[in-house]
Structure formats: structure tokens, C-alpha cells
Amino acid sequence: MYKDMERIQSIVSEKRVKLHVFEPSQRKIWTVVGKGQEHWIDPDCNYCSCPGFYFGKLNGKTTCYHLESAHLARAKNQVEEILFSDDEFSDFLFGLIDDLK
Template sequence: MKKDSERIESVVSEKRVKLHVFEPSQRKIWTVVGKGKEHWLDPDAEYCSCLGYYFGRLIKKTTCYHLESVMLAKKENKIETITFSDEEYNDFLSGLISDL
């Protein structure tokens, strides 16, 4: 468990929790930059695109360190917010999906 807490602290302190806001619609996409990969998340639905989340759910684990990182970053106000135009939304989603 200590290893996860160290990873969470590292993600948060390095501001690798990103909130992508599209304007003017105010659509939001959360991502966490991991080791060589960016994972997208829905903190409200408690979902992450990482394999750790997927396989963890199979063994009844409730979350992954990416989701825990988002929660801590929100609490400590250490989120990097990046603003895009709504016209960039489809290309952004395509890029995320192609990374999966």
C-alpha cells in the first residue's frame, strides 16, 4: 500500500492530474499522465481507462491510484486546468481513444 501512496503523492505533486475544459460548452475531460501513457477518468463515475482499474475491478478492488490521485489533487487544489475550444473536442477524443 505504501507504494500506491507514494505514486499518488508523486502524481499530485508533479501536477500530472489534468482537467481539460472545452469552451464555451464547459465539457470536461479528466486525465492523469502516467508512465508513458495518459489515462482518462470520470471521477464521478469512479472510472479509469487504465488496465489496473480494469483488472482490479475483476477482483473487487474499488479503485486505482489514478482515481485516488484525482481525489487528492482536487482536495489539495493541485490540478492543471487546460482550456480548449469546443471545435477541438472531437480531435481530442480521437487522440485519447487512439492511445487506448
């Protein structure tokens, strides 16, 4: 557990929790930059696209360190907000989905 806390602190302090806001629609996509990969998360629905979250769910866990990082970053107001145009939304989603492969 201590190692996860170090990881979480590192992610938060390095501002690797990202909130991508598309304008003018105000659509939002949350991501956390992990080890060489960006994971899509939904902190309000308690979801993460990482394999650890999926396999953890199979074993009764309810979260992963990416989600815990997002909750801590929100609490500390250390989320990096990045603004995009709505025109960039589909390309962003395609890139995010491609990373899941």
C-alpha cells in the same frame, strides 16, 4: 500500499492530474498522466481507463492509483486545468481513444 501512496503523491505534486475544459460548452474531460500514457478518468463515477482499474474490478477492488490521485489533487486544489476550444473536442477525443489501443 506504501508504494501506491508514493506514486499518488508524485502524480499530485507534479500536477499530472488534468482537467481539460472545452469552451464555450464547458465540456470537461479528466485525465491522469501515468507511465508514458494518459488515462481517461471520471472521478465522479469512479472510472479509469487503465488496465489496473479493469483487472482490479474483476478482483473486487473499487479504485486505482490514478483515481486516488485525482481525488487527492481535487482535495488539495492541485489539478492542472487546461482550456481548449470546442473546435478541438473531436481531435482531443480521437487522440485519447487512440492512446487506449
